[in-house]
Amino acid sequence: MPQNTGNIGRTCAILGARLHLIHPLGFIITDARLRRAGMDYWYSLDVVHHRDWESFKLSDKAPKLDRIWLFTTKASSCYWDAQFQYGDALMFGAEDCGVPECVHKDIWEHRVKIPQFVPGLRSLNLATSAGIGAYEAMRQIKGKLGGMALGSQVL
Secondary structure: OHHHHHHHHHHHHHHOEOEEEEOOOOOOOOOHHHHHHHHHHHHHOOEEEEOOHHHHHHOOOOOOHHHEEEEOOOOOEEHHHOOOOOOOEEEEOEOOOEOOHHHHHHOOOOEEEOOOOOOOOOOOOHHHHHHHHHHHHHHHHHHHHOOOOOOOEOO
């Protein structure tokens, strides 16, 4: 959804984190709903577009696959147990279907989930999940770096 992408972009801008968008997105990036949700933060966002998953993996701007944390309901480990480091990336899939199977095959080492305390509900909103993960990663990383200002490669 464009609104989720706008909200996630806004969070990335505030944190100084790069946003990687892997196409196809399911909407046009110039969508007014995306711009409205991202507000003026979108213009100061470090955003990189990738044609597809294979292009992402080959990009010199993308993190190494072994430093990507995949947030998925299919994980057995909780994100609270993750040990995030400077330069790590957080990956989230579409709300309705997650990430494609090829991504699960490539990112198998660092898969985590956000716990759900009421069974039978599908999942949290994508932008909410991204915010939870990003701020936990930032909390851990900032503590390790002694409160230094972090650049655009943080998450």
